Amino acid sequence: MIQLSWASIRASKSYLIPGIILLLGLIVLAGLPSFGPKYSVIFLSTIFMYIVLTTGWVMFSGPTRQISLATAVFFGIGIYIAAILGKHMPLLVMVLIGGLASSVMALLVGSLTLRLKGVYFTIFTFGLLELIKNAINWYEVTFTGTRGRFVVVVDNNTIYLYMLAITVLTVLTAFLIRRSKYGLALQSIGEQEEAAAHIGINVTLMKVSIFAISAFFMGAAGAVMATRWTYIDPFMAFNMNYSFTPVLMAIFGGVGQLGGVVSGAIIFAYLEQILITKYPFYYMLVFGIVMVVSVLFLPNGLAGVVKNWRARTTGGRYVRT
């Protein structure tokens, strides 16, 4: 927990084996377009998208304990950047601008509203979604004369590789931040904001910056995914589903552990994709039931189950000392 440098991470034995496994896994994933089934590339891109959104959400809302429903806003901005700029510049540049635009929005919104406590902040972020959606709609109808836009077309393999890259970067960033003093400070802000401020932590700066960092990845993902849909309008781009689903995935997987969050996203996204195809009319119901069951019986998500199992095999907790 207090290891802060590359050297110490590399030196630590416990990261060596999982690290090698991950690396091998990444190599396999990277090679998938070449030898894998066609559908898997499309399927996995969607799962990567959910991993990015969920991990991005946890990056901010996890330590600070302020629940943001603005994920869809940042995702949507990325989508719109793709729609507006996609035809005029290389894909990489467009994706980067998509991420940056979302970051800027997060900086603005954050500096204005991060002082709001608890529920008020959450409601504001939800309201922001509606505001942006309707503002852009109004603008498009009034000035551009059209509501929807066509997005530049990009082949599925490229989409897949971009999403893979963004996912790796997002998870890696989340991992490194958690283990840094920055991550520790964020956690302290969530626990005792006043005390954190009194030991020299610039609370506002920290909150706004992590908000902006998480928004970057969401925006980049949005810019890439937009090219798959080829046609978008404000109501498609700013869809509250993308605000709520990451929260559900994170809770299901277990907010405390990064592994839990990522697993939660993977399992949930997989479940959703399977259910949509098999039970197009009932999948939401099944989804809902899974959610209720996991909230009732898995308070710390899947990660909590793993932790409990581990604890039971190694002994009790601390006594008051």
Added chain:
Amino acid sequence: MFVLEGQGVTKYFGGLAAVSDVDFHVDQGEIVGLIGPNGAGKTTLFGLISAALVPNSGTIRFKGENITGLRPHQICKKGLARTFQSVKVFSDMPVINNVVLGVHFGTSERVKAAQAANEADRLLEFVGLSGRAMVPAKDLTLVNQKLLEVARALATKPEVLLLDEIMAGLNSTEITQAMELVSKIRAQGITIFMIEHVMKAIMSVCDRIMVLDHGKKIAEGTPQEIATSKMVVEVYLGE
């Protein structure tokens, strides 16, 4: 020049003056006590000094510089630290990380991870918590949580330390140990301003005592003077 001073400090909550036109000063190296009935405004005054609250009027100077209007983290970096009446440790983290945070963020220096851990260990030993470094802070007893807050505050390398009722809830033996700790801290050159209700401690450890009642300063002097002041006895001590 006093290391910490305030003139005409006033703070209203709604129509109520929690702190009313208070002048105070603390000299470098002193231990000054702040006493008064419950609700007198003592913790509010600390909040105004540490910038958790903004005064309605008056100025507060730290090392000669006007600090009214600055934010808590800035004041901390300038060398003023405090503990809290209702203990605010970071409960879900190990004890040592609480202190490590203070080391990293409490000053403008950049500290390496290993160095920070060493410094934290040293501070935990200083307050008497060594051996508990990896315990989650929420599993500590109240006394130890208070000691942890002190260690965390000391990690920010303060020149002035505000202690808010650290002896509440301690038994006699623990109070004696806490008094020794306070003296040790002063011996390091740190100036101390402390709120306390435990008379035994205040009287023996403080150089000077200030008394607040209903937001106003009603007395100031040596422990001897305060203990014999009729007004203080009537309003606060009751003996």
Added chain:
Amino acid sequence: MLEVCDLNTHYGKVQALWDISLEVNEGEIVALVGSNGAGKTTLVNTISGLVKPSSGSVSFLDKRINGLPAHVIVELGISYVPQGGKVFPEMTVRENMEMGAYPIRAWKQKDATFEQVYRIFPRLKEREKQLARTLSGGEHQMLAIGRALMSKPMLCIFDEPSYGLAPLLVKEMFQTIQNLKEQGITIFLIEQNVRRSLEIADRAYVLENGRVCLQGDCVELLQSDHVRKAYMGL
């Protein structure tokens, strides 16, 4: 009135209380003394129903109460003043106290009780209409005690009532406890201020590491070497 028999309590896997047996008889003030972490608050939480014991029993007026939910225990006549005086922050002082008079028996007498409590703690009357969260730490303590008194208990459990109180108020508070005894309320007092509590109590138990290590008449305990050295710093 209150009888605890061979009580054992665990927090998860960790045992906090071992074979605790004690009793509080009607009209007494019984003190419970011990260091932080000895298990005093755990014991009190078990008695007031917030925590379930793993074995043993707690009986009130010859009726077993361990395992009963806390609100039922309050209806039976036990009132609990928690350490640190937990008040309802968004309610006014008066509303907090009204909440204390929740049991039907107490509700009918609440106006008279208000008068009594305000006489003991005039500052609560001063701050009657203020939101509880605007009160200072010590005032929270006063309010919590006042609220407990509003339920017109037969047995009142005080968990560190002098915590954070100014010396004058500490004196008044111990005086209040003695007055309560005179009014017929039985009192179970947990305190760090060992000298004062042993001075006003009839009997006391000393808790160390989750076990009762000493018990008896307060006069004797005040003379005990162990008590004097460990808790009074003498």
